Amino acid sequence: MRNYIHLFGLSCIVNQLSQKQSPKNAQPSSSSLPLLNIRSSLRIRHDKWYIPSSYNLTQPQALYRRKVKEEILSNHIYLTSSVVLSYDRFYREISKLIGSWNVTYQDQRDSIVESTMRQVRSIAESNKGHRGALELSVDVKLVCHHVLDARILFPEEELLSQYGMVPASKSSMELLKKTKIDEENNKEECMVCLEELVKKEPDHDILSMPCSHMFHGECIAKWLETSHYCPICRYEMPMDEEPMVEQTNN
Structure with a gap:
């Protein structure tokens, strides 16, 4: 039986890359929000740490660390204004963008989906009236620290x-x-x-x-x-x- 403590480090950044202008004779959209062209990159890194039973905070020793593996996943979606304006549809599409995660990380995934929605909506609203497609990138990084703490075995x-x-x-x-x-x-x-x-x-x-x-x-x-x-x-x-x-x- 392995007595691991699982700790997580998360980051999610949404960037606006470029703007593709519509032809001059294009008709304005029925909504003021632009079409969104979003690409995502998800990096999941697993680190194992070992804290020996003799570890003393007053005289700290070196901890053992080993990077186990790193996964890189990518995805791509288009979002229309009607999707962004509907919470349920917006949530489903961003969930697809982020992809399925191990159940162990479900709380972290939900947090990332909500954070991505807020950032994407903010960018879309700041570009109201733009008739081209906005290109966005969503970069997510999850670092999983699997800690075997011998002091609490x-x-x-x-x-x-x-x-x-x-x-x-x-x-x-x-x-x-x-x-x-x-x-x-x-x-x-x-x-x-x-x-x-x-x-x-x-x-x-x-x-x-x-x-x-x-x-x-x-x-x-x-x-x-x-x-x-x-x-x-x-x-x-x-x-x-x-x-x-x-x-x-x-």
Whole structure:
């Protein structure tokens, strides 16, 4: 189970690019609002951040960050004055322009649609009487920060009343098993440093905990020096006051 906090950064800018004038003998429109020719560009970037359990605001350490992927989507619509003047139709068309998003980002999408509508309407109203088509660009950027905060993986009262951030015993750490990466797990990542699960150096190992979760050897060793919990599933490694009980997987 991954205990992520999802944070979002949003920006939406509508720009008027150019004006195409109608021929001199063109008849004026029945509405004072011009025809709108709108192109959109949507960029969605996913960043993963890891905050270690030992992170201290008074003496901040470097946070681990990894950009996962970036999506770029584009769209194009024409809007007549009758559409802009009808809230429901206007909302539907701008929604199509922005496109469908993952349900996780639905609140952010609704906010972008409303913001785009306000900006487009403002530009249209400032060009009343113009008989040409206005060319507009809608540039939307969504940055998704997926934060794994190890400081809140466990209830604070449980930590304080039972174990606190107690390290695993050295004897249990020495029994972690060396593991080879095969075709089934070669796309996994170390959930301590959030980097690809491959050997960083020839003499470094991939280690597996008794719960079968794998990590870079140097990463999980540093983690277990602070906390005896698995960073992923909360499996408890033995502490110095407890005897080592090795588990085997059937």
